Structure formats: C-alpha cells, structure tokens
Amino acid sequence: MRHNVKGRKLSRTSAHKLALMRNLSTSLLKHKRIRTTLAKAKELRTFVEPLITKARRSDLHNKKLVMEQLKDKEVVKELFSDIVTTIGERKGGYTRVVKLGRRLGDSAEMAMIELVDYNEISNQKAVEKKDNKVEKKKEKAEKKAEKVEDAKVVEETKNK
Amino acid sequence: MPNPKRRMSKTRRDKRRTHYKAQASSVTACANCNETKLTHHACPSCGYYSGRSMFIPKS
Numbered sequence: 760m761r762h763n764v765k766g767r768k769l770s771r772t773s774a775h776k777l778a779l780m781r782n783l784s785t786s787l788l789k790h791k792r793i794r795t796t797l798a799k800a801k802e803l804r805t806f807v808e809p810l811i812t813k814a815r816r817s818d819l820h821n822k823k824l825v826m827e828q829l830k831d832k833e834v835v836k837e838l839f840s841d842i843v844t845t846i847g848e849r850k851g852g853y854t855r856v857v858k859l860g861r862r863l864g865d866s867a868e869m870a871m872i873e874l875v876d877y878n879e880i881s882n883q884k885a886v887e888k889k890d891n892k893v894e895k896k897k898e899k900a901e902k903k904a905e906k907v908e909d910a911k912v913v914e915e916t917k918n919k
Numbered sequence: 920m921p922n923p924k925r926r927m928s929k930t931r932r933d934k935r936r937t938h939y940k941a942q943a944s945s946v947t948a949c950a951n952c953n954e955t956k957l958t959h960h961a962c963p964s965c966g967y968y969s970g971r972s973m974f975i976p977k978s
Contacts, residue, residue, distance in 0.1 A: 857968050858960040871961070 767802045780806040785831050787854075788838050792873035800856045800872040811846065811853045814838045845876045 769776055779799070784807040786793050795803070810828060813821040817839050829835050846853055852875065859869045945958045951967040961968040 858957075860957060860960050860963060 766805065767798055769798060769802065781828055781830065783807075784810060785829050785834050787872060787874070788829070788834050788842060789831070791877040792871060794859065794869060794871050796862075797856070797858060797868040797870040800870040803872055804854050804856065808851060808853055811838070811842070812851065814843050815846065817843060842874070846874075847876070849876065 769779065771779060780803060783793070783795065783799060783803045787803065787807060806828075810825050813825050822835070822839060825838065826832075826835055829838070855873055855875050855878070857871045857873075859871055861867065862869050946955050947958050948954070949956045949962040949965060949967060952962060952965040954962060954964040956962040956964075
C-alpha cells in the first residue's frame with residue numbers, strides 16, 4: 760500500500776532532490792520555458808506553483824519564504840515584479856507541461872514545462888480566437904439589427 | 920523446498936512465450952501538418968499541440 764506517499768524520488772537523496780527542484784525552478788522562472796524529463800517536469804509543478812502563489816501575495820514575509828528556496832536574487836526580483844504582473848489574476852495552474860517524445864541515448868520521456876502566460880506563440884492564437892469570437896458576435900448583432908430594420912421598412916411599405 | 924521435477928522443454932517454453940508481443944505505439948496524424956506524431960505529444964515537425972503552436976521547431 761502506498762498510502763500518504765506523495766511525489767517522486769527521482770533516484771535521488773532528499774537533499775539532492777531539493778537542490779534539483781530549486782535549480783529547475785530557478786531556470787524555469789529565468790527562461791520561462793525549459794525542457795527536461797517528463798517526471799522532473801511533473802514534479803517541478805508541485806514545487807514552483809506554490810512559490811508563484813506566494814509571490815502573488817508579495818509581502819516581505821512571503822518574499823523571505825521564496826528566498827529560502829530560490830538562491831538567485833535576480834530571479835526572485837523578476838518573479839515578484841514582472842512575472843507576478845504578467846500572471847495577473849490567474850489562480851494557480853501557472854505552468855503547462857507538454858510531452859515531446861523520447862530522448863536519444865536513454866529513451867527517457869522528455870517534456871517542455873513553461874509558464875502559461877509567457878507562451879507568446881500559443882497565447883497569440885488564443886487572443887486571436889477571442890477577437891474572432893467578439894467580432895463574430897458583433898457581426899451577428901449587426902446582421903440582426905439590419906434584419907429588423909429591413910422588416911420595419913417592409914412593414915412600412917406594406918402599410919402604405 | 921519444492922522444486923520443478925522436470926526441465927521445461929524448449930517447445931513448452933516457446934509456446935508460453937507466443938503471447939508475449941510488442942505493442943504498437945499509438946500514432947496519429949498531426950492536425951496541423953499531417954505528419955505522423957505520437958498521441959498526447961507535441962508534433963515534432965511543426966510544434967503544434969491541441970490545435971495551438973507550442974514552440975517553433977529548430978529546423
């Protein structure tokens with residue numbers, strides 16, 4: 760039975776694992792998108808997301824809690840200013856993991872993990888889609904209005 | 920301790936193993952570029968996943 764056993768061991772001692780998670784999250788926050796193995800990417804989510812949530816509250820205490828984990832001051836600065844503002848109102852789910860296939864050499868399953876709000880390529884499309892939807896709605900409304908006007912005109916001519 | 924009485928013949932061993940088969944990996948055509956790709960994976964040739972471009976491939 761594996762009751763109450765959370766997380767992956769990743770073939771490391773706990774100290775090694777903690778160091779790995781710190782390094783990976785520093786890299787992720789620095790570069791916004793990193794490529795690692797699937798297991799590490801999935802494990803990383805449970806480590807960075809709470810840090811980002813802490814950063815969103817952004818007071819001194821939370822900053823100190825984050826500083827305990829991330830040893831790169833520049834990254835912490837960026838997290839508390841740029842990243843928090845870009846993330847905005849998003850409540851959790853700041854990261855996305857996409858499978859990339861197997862690595863040559865050891866056939867390890869690779870994945871890409873990224874900050875959702877920083878993927879300009881996919882977000883552009885989403886924004887376009889939204890715009891399209893809004894435009895379509897507008898067009899529909901206009902068409903309806905036109906139809907109503909036409910109907911009115913027809914009625915008026917009939918009345919005459 | 921109990922032990923097997925007889926050596927397992929090659930035939931019996933191999934007969935048992937006829938059911939050990941390799942599974943074909945599930946592959947589909949990419950919705951964007953029609954290239955074959957693994958299901959639930961980003962397309963290696965165009966970088967698309969679930970209708971959206973996730974990254975631009977190196978080439």
